Amino acid sequence: MHQRPLGRSGLAVSRLALGTMTWGRDTDPDDAAEQMKLFLEAGGTLIDTADVYGNGDAEAVIGSLLDHLVPREQVVISTKAGLTPHGWRARDGSRGNLLRSLDASLRRLGTDHVDLWQVHGYDAHTPFEETLSALDHAVSSGRVRYVGVSNFAAWQTARAATWQSAYPTRAPIVAAQMEYSLLERGIERELLPAAAALGFGVLAWSPLGRGVLTGKYRNGRPLDSRAASEHYAPFVQTYLEPRSSSIVQAVVTAAGGLGVSPLEVALAWIRDRPGVTAPILGARTAGQLQGALRSEELTLPAEIARALDDVSAIDVGYPEREGTGDPHGAM
Structure with a gap:
């Protein structure tokens, strides 16, 4: 599998990442082990998780697998902190909470450091500088190699990146x-x-549109699918609407012409978008992951990529259009 630098950093990662959101809950340890083996055999290195996945069980499963499947130094472990599923704060970016969460993640993962640590969501109740200072401390203490953010708005991400780059002693957002x-x-x-x-x-989560781009929901909701799951039905419902149907049909048509699966087409498209380092593969089973890994062998013809761009295009208006050079954007 090809490797890519993560932003303008020295950290190289595989251009497909292994996601673990279902591990410890919908994916049992045996199937997780099979997924890990398949991913490593394909040349993958980036394993993504979070402290809230399976209430910590996903990290614990990864830790148990690292004991015997692969040497720690051969994989890139990315985890996240800052979401609080219980209590009054949905997000807690305080220094105390973040650093406590990091220590707990390290214990579950069975390692003394993670390669990438990300703040899982913006916390409007905590001073921004306090949240970012936790990233600096995590790096300076050796518990974290690189840092980032997740699910921040563009202005929040840009503010964090600019703040961190203002002084050489701060850990840059990568x-x-x-x-x-x-x-x-x-x-x-x-x-x-x-x-x-x-x-x-950019690490792209849910690159298959929460599973909808596989085409499996065109004729209903399979009983073993996320849309039929108690945990994930609302998560999938967002994309079960008319606009999505036309995009899914375009993906299915392209896949038929290329002799591959819709899943492979959707992943190849996102993998090669400018600015994307890696899409995160969130398979529930080893069989699903095996199909996703086949996308590594596919490069979309330019005309198909353009057709998919057109059918899924979003509106870009003022003020974003001002930066595109569109002569019709200025008055």
């Missing part, structure tokens, strides 16, 4: 983990241009 797919292209308005200007890489 990554932003955001939802991005043919069904959700909102980050193209401002966040991707910010990434290009400020030098951070």
Whole structure:
């Protein structure tokens, strides 16, 4: 598998990442082990998780697998902190909470450091400088190698990246983990241009549009699908609407012409978008992951990529259009 630098950093990662959101809950340890083996055999290195996945169980499963499947130094572990599923604060970016969460993640992962640590969401109740100071402390203490943010708005991400680059002693923001797919292209308005200007890489979560781009929902909701799951039905419902149907049909048509699966087409499209370092593969089973890994062998013909761009295009108006050079954007 090809490796890419994460933004303008020295950290190289595989251009497909292994996601673990379902591990410890919907994916049992045996299937997780099979997924890890498949991913490593394909040349993958970047494993993404978070302290809230499975209430910490996903990190614990990863830690148990690292004991015997692969040497720690051969994988890049990315985790996140800052979401609080219980209590009055949905997000807690305080220094105390973030650093406590990091220590707990390290214990579950069975390692003395993570390669990438990200703030999982913007906390409006905590001073921005306090949140970012936790990143600096995590790096200076050796517990974290690189830092980033996740699910921040473009202005919040740009502010964080600019603040961190103001002094050489601060840990630079090297990554932003955001939802991005043919069904959700909102980050193209401002966040991707910010990434290009400020030098951070983008990790794309839910690159298959929460599973909808596989085409499996065209004729209903399979009983073993996320849309039929108690945990994930509302998560998938967002994209079960008419606009998504036309995009899914375009992906299915392209896949038929190329002799591959819709999943491979959707992943190849997102993988090669400017600014994207890696899409995160969120398979529930080893079989699903095996299909996703086949996308590594596919490069979309330019005319098909353009057709998918057109059918899934989003509106870009004022003021974002001002920065595109569109002569009709200025008055």
